[in-house]
Amino acid sequence: SQQGEEDPQALSIQEGENATMNCSYKTSINNLQWYRQNSGRGLVHLILIRSNEREKHSGRLRVTLDTSKKSSSLLITASRAADTASYFCATDAFGGNKLVFGAGTILRVKS
Amino acid sequence: ETGVTQSPTHLIKTRGQQVTLRCSSQSGHNTVSWYQQALGQGPQFIFQYYREEENGRGNFPPRFSGLQFPNYSSELNVNALELDDSALYLCASSLGRGAVGTQYFGPGTRLLVL
Numbered sequence: 001s002q003q004g005e006e007d008p009q010a011l012s013i014q015e016g017e018n019a020t021m022n023c024s025y026k027t028s029i030n031n032l033q034w035y036r037q038n039s040g041r042g043l044v045h046l047i048l049i050r051s052n053e054r055e056k057h058s059g060r061l062r063v064t065l066d067t068s069k070k071s072s073s074l075l076i077t078a079s080r081a082a083d084t085a086s087y088f089c090a091t092d093a094f095g096g097n098k099l100v101f102g103a104g105t106i107l108r109v110k111s
Numbered sequence: 112e113t114g115v116t117q118s119p120t121h122l123i124k125t126r127g128q129q130v131t132l133r134c135s136s137q138s139g140h141n142t143v144s145w146y147q148q149a150l151g152q153g154p155q156f157i158f159q160y161y162r163e164e165e166n167g168r169g170n171f172p173p174r175f176s177g178l179q180f181p182n183y184s185s186e187l188n189v190n191a192l193e194l195d196d197s198a199l200y201l202c203a204s205s206l207g208r209g210a211v212g213t214q215y216f217g218p219g220t221r222l223l224v225l
Contacts (some may be wrong), residue, residue, distance in 0.1 A: 024197050027188050034166040040150075040199060040219075041219060042115075042201060042217050042218040043154070043201065046215070090153075092209070096167075096209065097166050097167035097209045098144065098167060098169060099144075099214060101146075101153030101154045101155075103153050
């Protein structure tokens with residue numbers, strides 16, 4: 001079974017708007033990662049945030065992590081049509097050897 | 112683009128057949144993990160190989176097996192294929208044991224079982 005749960009399942013916005021996706025998980029973690037997947041292809045790593053970090057930025061991406069609530073959010077600012085993709089959060093169970101993915105959020109950015 | 116490659120890109124098999132999928136890891140990486148992604152779902156962990164040894168396995172039956180070679184490339188073998196095995200199979204390479212760092216995914220192999 002998948003540990004992470006993304007919310008919303010699907011999101012449709014206009015180019016230039018911000019997109020926010022949320023992720024919840026169940027167990028203690030070392031880190032949480034966000035990945036993007038275009039059209040059923042391979043996953044592209046976006047950002048990794050460690051359990052002792054609360055916020056991290058990378059270009060137009062901002063990720064927050066709240067370990068007390070076991071949740072994370074991914075904010076994409078000034079979205080572009082090229083951001084259209086599925087976005088997944090993935091966690092490693094503390095000391096684990098695998099990434100556990102949620103079902104993903106499908107983002108559509110309309111131009 | 113990561114340096115991880117997978118072959119073949121697409122494959123069609125019939126129930127009961129066997130299939131071998133291949134993955135070349137990124138240069139310098141010694142760990143390969145395999146994932147199965149059914150349509151509309153997130154990837155599910157199959158197993159991981161670290162320095163040619165299996166290092167953990169997900170909830171998949173024994174007919175899913177693997178190998179890692181001295182150059183750290185890897186194979187996923189699936190015997191007695193079932194319709195539910197139809198999925199995108201992803202491999203990911205990383206440096207070091209476990210899942211504490213970034214994993215770099217290949218483009219995947221799409222398997223259709225008829």
